[in-house]
Amino acid sequence: MPGRSASPSSDPQAWVIVPDANEGVGRRTREVWQYRRILWFFSVKALQSLYAKTYLGVWWIFIRTLVPLAVGSFVFGSIMNVPSGGVPYFLFFLIGQVPWNCFDGPLIRGSRGLEVNRQLLTKLYVPRIILPLAQMTAGVVEPVIITIVLLGALAYYRASDGVWYVQANWRLTACMASVALVLAFAFSLSLWTSVWQARARDARFIVRYVVAFWLYFTPVIYPLSVVPPAIRWLVYLNPLTAPVETFRWGMLPGTEHSWAWFGYSVAVTFATFLGGVWYFTRSESMTMDTM
Amino acid sequence: MSERWDVSPRYPGTIATLAEVWQYRRLLGFIGDRALRKMYRRTVLGWLWLVINPLFPIALRAIVFGGLLGVGSNGLPYFLFLLAGTVVWDVFAASLMWGTRALEMNRDLSNQIYHPRAILPFGNMTPALLNLALKAAVFIAALIFYTLRDDRVYLRGDPALLWAGAALALAFFLALAISFFTSIWGETARDIRFGLGQLLSVWYLLTPVLYPLSQVPEAQRGWMLLNPLAVVVETFKWGLFGVGEFYRAEFLVTTAAVLILLCAGLTYFARAEARTIADR
Numbered sequence: 001m002p003g004r005s006a007s008p009s010s011d012p013q014a015w016v017i018v019p020d021a022n023e024g025v026g027r028r029t030r031e032v033w034q035y036r037r038i039l040w041f042f043s044v045k046a047l048q049s050l051y052a053k054t055y056l057g058v059w060w061i062f063i064r065t066l067v068p069l070a071v072g073s074f075v076f077g078s079i080m081n082v083p084s085g086g087v088p089y090f091l092f093f094l095i096g097q098v099p100w101n102c103f104d105g106p107l108i109r110g111s112r113g114l115e116v117n118r119q120l121l122t123k124l125y126v127p128r129i130i131l132p133l134a135q136m137t138a139g140v141v142e143p144v145i146i147t148i149v150l151l152g153a154l155a156y157y158r159a160s161d162g163v164w165y166v167q168a169n170w171r172l173t174a175c176m177a178s179v180a181l182v183l184a185f186a187f188s189l190s191l192w193t194s195v196w197q198a199r200a201r202d203a204r205f206i207v208r209y210v211v212a213f214w215l216y217f218t219p220v221i222y223p224l225s226v227v228p229p230a231i232r233w234l235v236y237l238n239p240l241t242a243p244v245e246t247f248r249w250g251m252l253p254g255t256e257h258s259w260a261w262f263g264y265s266v267a268v269t270f271a272t273f274l275g276g277v278w279y280f281t282r283s284e285s286m287t288m289d290t291m
Numbered sequence: 292m293s294e295r296w297d298v299s300p301r302y303p304g305t306i307a308t309l310a311e312v313w314q315y316r317r318l319l320g321f322i323g324d325r326a327l328r329k330m331y332r333r334t335v336l337g338w339l340w341l342v343i344n345p346l347f348p349i350a351l352r353a354i355v356f357g358g359l360l361g362v363g364s365n366g367l368p369y370f371l372f373l374l375a376g377t378v379v380w381d382v383f384a385a386s387l388m389w390g391t392r393a394l395e396m397n398r399d400l401s402n403q404i405y406h407p408r409a410i411l412p413f414g415n416m417t418p419a420l421l422n423l424a425l426k427a428a429v430f431i432a433a434l435i436f437y438t439l440r441d442d443r444v445y446l447r448g449d450p451a452l453l454w455a456g457a458a459l460a461l462a463f464f465l466a467l468a469i470s471f472f473t474s475i476w477g478e479t480a481r482d483i484r485f486g487l488g489q490l491l492s493v494w495y496l497l498t499p500v501l502y503p504l505s506q507v508p509e510a511q512r513g514w515m516l517l518n519p520l521a522v523v524v525e526t527f528k529w530g531l532f533g534v535g536e537f538y539r540a541e542f543l544v545t546t547a548a549v550l551i552l553l554c555a556g557l558t559y560f561a562r563a564e565a566r567t568i569a570d571r
């Protein structure tokens with residue numbers, strides 16, 4: 001358009017470049033809501049890119065979820081004889097895996113939120129916080145598959161042993177609360193890790209490393225009761241312990257858990273989330289520049 | 292009368308391929324150096340990874356499986372038991388990982404100068420060997436510590452120790468043989484790169500590293516021995532400490548299978564390399 005650059009200050013159509021302002025959590029949240037349709041687009045894209053250009057395609061999702069379940073329950077249950085509190089170990093293992101997979105997959109995917117969309121981010125604007133969120137959404141597929149396997153296993157044990165090992169009452173709502181808490185924690189952490197991953201190559205390995213060993217310090221493959229009571233608080237300091245234990249308590253009768261530590265996990269998650277939003281918005285523009 | 296040109300991919304044959312690798316052996320150091328540098332380039336922790344990698348996972352696993360869950364260890368201190376198993380397992384796993392990525396990581400090199408491609412999987416395994424050296428140092432330190440603490444000689448001092456060396460070599464050559472296939476397949480199929488990590492983590496659980504084979508229920512033990520790595524790891528620990536059993540027949544069968552696989556791999560690689568590289 002001729003004339004636009006002639007007198008930029010008087011022209012109402014002139015471009016105004018606003019230096020990146022730290023706009024505050026409220027505006028950010030509203031912005032994410034405005035862009036909500038993009039969330040779906042990025043989630044589907046994340047899921048597809050998982051198995052894009054592979055021969056087995058979507059089967060990979062099932063293989064990578066189900067094979068470790070089968071092998072893990074054989075090794076830990078039959079070979080190592082890990083106690084499972086009166087339930088068949090396979091069932092015990094499955095129940096622990098549901099909340100764990102709400103953490104593991106979503107965190108690892110969410111951490112890659114900025115990194116994988118590098119190409120796109122340098123070209124157009126989207127509220128960046130949507131990206132880890134969308135990547136994370138793709139990670140919910142695994143817990144859903146495991147839940148289906150769990151239902152199948154329950155039906156199987158009902159037929160073979162004649163008992164429903166799982167109770168169906170109001171306690172199941174505690175399971176949902178635990179899952180929600182774990183997801184929120186994974187998202188809060190990925191606000192930090194996605195920034196690191198966009199900057200440093202080995203942040204990715206560090207995240208994978210830490211998550212892989214985090215599993216061992218969360219009572220997923222073993223019950224909390226194998227930990228000596230004197231040092232149990234140490235395991236509870238891990239904010240995932242309480243939700244996993246509460247999830248199990250919600251399903252299995254005769255197990256114990258602690259609402260106090262659950263409250264602690266909620267507090268840790270909340271702090272991580274607030275800190276994460278602050279950190280993410282603060283370092284957003286700087287990260288974009290280095291990408 | 293004009294000359295007739297016949298252009299076809301070179302296929303030198305298995306022996307000739309090996310001979311050529313030997314001719315170009317000076318490149319090995321160069322390729323290994325590249326692989327090492329690539330590993331730590333643009334990383335925050337840098338060379339610290341070299342120390343974290345061998346120590347951290349073993350220590351944590353020892354706490355959980357040896358301490359909390361009380362998994363058996365054939366009467367050895369669990370840490371020592373786990374360390375020995377991890378040494379031989381990691382030689383296999385790391386070599387396989389690096390070997391598989393050999394062609395992909397050196398594509399820029401291959402596009403510019405001629406060199407026998409078969410040298411790439413050999414050279415690219417350098418980081419795995421460096422890793423082995425570091426773990427071996429940790430192992431020797433742990434061995435001395437436990438020997439002094441318990442006043443008991445854990446390491447056996449007879450020629451059977453040679454079997455441990457054979458097992459270690461077997462783990463390496465098995466990884467090499469498999470990477471002759473996977474590095475070629477990985478060029479075209481993303482599944483290979485994607486699935487290898489998944490496969491190795493499951494394979495690790497099924498190999499008696501975290502637990503002794505004697506702890507496996509009788510009914511499944513025969514099946515477990517079909518896993519060549521199970522034989523290798525058990526032999527390694529038997530050779531070092533004299534614990535567990537020596538599955539002589541299985542070990543010989545595994546050795547033969549690895550040799551056959553190695554020849555087949557070299558042949559396959561030699562046939563496929565011209566095709567795969569030329570397509571790039």
